[in-house]
Amino acid sequence: MGRRKGRDVSGWLIVDKPRGMTSTAVVNKVKWAFDAKKAGHAGTLDPEATGLLAVALGEATKTVPYVTDSLKAYAFTVRLGQATNTDDAEGEVTATSDARPTDEEIKAALGAFVGEISQVPPAFSAVKIDGQRAYKRAREGETVELAARPLWVEELVLTDRPDADHAELEMTCGKGGYVRAIARDLGAALGCHGHVVALRRLWSGPFDLEGAATLDEIEAGAKDPALDRLLRPVEAGLADLPEATCPAASVGRLRNGNPASVIAPSDLQFGDECWASHDGRAVAVGTYMGGELHPSRVFVADGTPG
Template sequence: MARKRKGRDISGWLVVDKPAGPTSTAVVNKVRWALDAKKAGHAGTLDPEATGVLAVALGEATKTVPFITDALKAYEFTVRLGIATNTDDAEGEVIATSDMRPDDAAIKEALNQFIGDIEQVPPQFSAVKIDGERAYKRAREGEEMALAARPLYVESLLLVDRPDADHVTLEMVCGKGGYVRAIARDLGRALGCLGHVRDLRRIWSGPFEASDGLTLDRIEALARTPELDAHLLPLEAGLADLPEVRATPEGATRLRNGNPGMVIAQDVEYGEECWASFEGQAVAVGRFKAGELHPSRVFNL
C-alpha cells in the first residue's frame, strides 16, 4: 500500500521572489514545509543562480501548473560581453575570449534575429535528456554533445541598459522552453564578441509578478502561521489566461464527477479550452462544446 503523505490539504498559489543560490526544488520544499502542505509543485524552473518569480502551486492548484508553464514570461538579464563559458553563465569555466566590443546600434540590430519564432540550441549544461540521461551530467564528464534545436517564441527582446563596454542589460518576453543562457551565447556569437549571462531575474510569469513575491526569509519567518496562509492566492489565479464559463447547479455536479456538464458561456468558441466556475469556485477545465464543458481536469475543493 502506498504511503500516505503527511500535511494539510491546502490549495492555492504562493509567489516566491527566489534568491540566488537554492534550486527551484529546494524552494518548493521550503514552501511545502512552511505551509505544512501535503502537495506542492512549481511552474517553471529557474537556474540556482537566477532570481525572481517562482510560482509555487499547492494541492489542487498543481493541476493548473501547465497553464502557467505555457504562459508568457519576462526576464531581465545582463550579458557579459567578450567571454564565453562552458555553461553560458558566470558559474562556468572560460573557454574563449574576445577584445571586440560592439556599439549599442550593432547590439540593437543583432537583437532583431532573436524575435518571433526562432530555433534555439539548449546549453550543454541543461536538463535536456540525451538517451535518457541529463545533458548536464554528460557535460560534467567533459562530453560535448550535438543538441537538437528547439522552437521558442520571443515576443520582445530589448536593450534596456549599457552600464559599460563589457556589459549589456536586456529584457525579454518569451514563451515556454526558452534558455536565456542560450540567448546570451548566441547574441555574443552573432556580434562576433562572445558572451554569457552574468545575472538573470524573472520579473513576471503569466499573472504572477516578482514585486508581489515573498522572500524565502519572510516565508521562514511566517512559517506555520495564519499570516503566511493569508498570502496564498486562490487556485483560480492559475487560470487567468483561460476564459471562464459558469456551470449550472446540475452541470457543476456532473463536472465534479468527471462528466460533461451544462455551462453558461459568453464569447467562447466551440472547442475552446476554458474553465468552469460554480458559486465563484473553480470546478473543472475542459473544452466547450454545444453548451457543455467536457472536462480534462476536475478540481476537488
C-alpha cells in the same frame, strides 16, 4: 496504513527566489513551511537566477501547465567578450575576444532573436538525452549535442549599457526559452562571444513580483496556518484561459469527470479550452462543446483560500 502527511491546502505562492538555490529546493521549503501534501512549480529558474517562481500547492498543481505555457519576462545582463562552457558566470571561460559592439550594433542584432526562432539549449541544462539530464553528461566531460527547438520571443530590447563589457536586456518569451542561449547566440552574432552574469524573472503568465513572498518571510511563518494569507487562489493560475460558469446542477457532474452544461462567454468557440467556475471557484477545465464542458481536469473543494 497511516494518514498521508500534510495539510489539504491549495493555492499559489509567488516567491521572489534568492540567488544560489535551486527551484526544487524552494518548492521543498514552501511545502515544509505550509505543511502541504502536494507542491510543484511553474517553470524552473537556474540556481543563480533570481525573481519570480510560481509555486503551486494542492489543487493549484492542476493549473501548473497553464502558467508554464504562458509568456514570461526576464531582465538579464550579458558579459561581452567571453564565452563559457555553461553560458553563465558559473562556468569556465572557453573563448575571449577584444571586440566590443556599439549599442547600435547590439540593437541591430536583436531583430534576429525576435519572433519564431530556433534555439539550441545550453549543454548544461535539464534537457534529457536518452533519459539522462544534459548537465550530468556535460559535468562528466561528455560533449553534449542537443537538437535545436523552436522558441517564441515576443520582445527583446537593450535597456542599458553600463560599460563596454556589459549589456542589460529584457526579453519576453514563450515556454522553454533559455536566456543563457540567447546571450551565447547574441555574442556569437556580434562576433565577440557572450554569457549571462545576472538573470531575474520579472513575471510569468498572470503573476508578477508585486507582493511576492521572500524565503525569510516564509521561514518566519513556517507551520503557522496564518501563513495561508500569502496564498493566491487556485483560480489565479487559470487567468489566461476563458472562463465559463456552471449552474449548481452541473457542479457534481463536472467534478466526477462527466460532461455538463455551462454558461459560456459570447466569444467562446466550439472546441475551445476553458475553465468552469461556480460561485467564483474552479470546478473543472476542459473543452467547450456547444453548451457543455467536457472536463479534462477537475478540482475538489479542499483548502483553497477564498
